[in-house]
Amino acid sequence: MRLLLVWLVNAAALFALPYLMDSIRVDSFPAALFAALLLGLVNTLIRPILLLLTLPVTVVSLGFFILVINALLFWMVGSFV
Secondary structure (H helix, E strand, O other): OHHHHHHHHHHHHHHHHHHOOOOOOOOOHHHHHHHHHHHHHHHHHOHHHHHHHOHHHHHHOOOOHHHHHHHHHHHHHHHHO
16 A cells, blocks of 8 residues: 555656656656656666666765766656656
8 A cells, every 4th residue: 555655646746847847748647657657666676786886986976976876767767758
């Protein structure tokens, strides 16, 4: 039940994001649901591997490189959807 609630909250946040940033466009709520599902899968499967591989850069940049990783993953999901 908690997983479903988190998924719906993430989809609602993705659906509300175009009101904050003009460069992001979401066509419908089902598209936001699919994007939230895909973003959750990418964050679960790919993000830990990327964090491990880029650990030296992350330590040198005091953790700011994690923002770059998050942006790249978001861009990848956006281009796929």
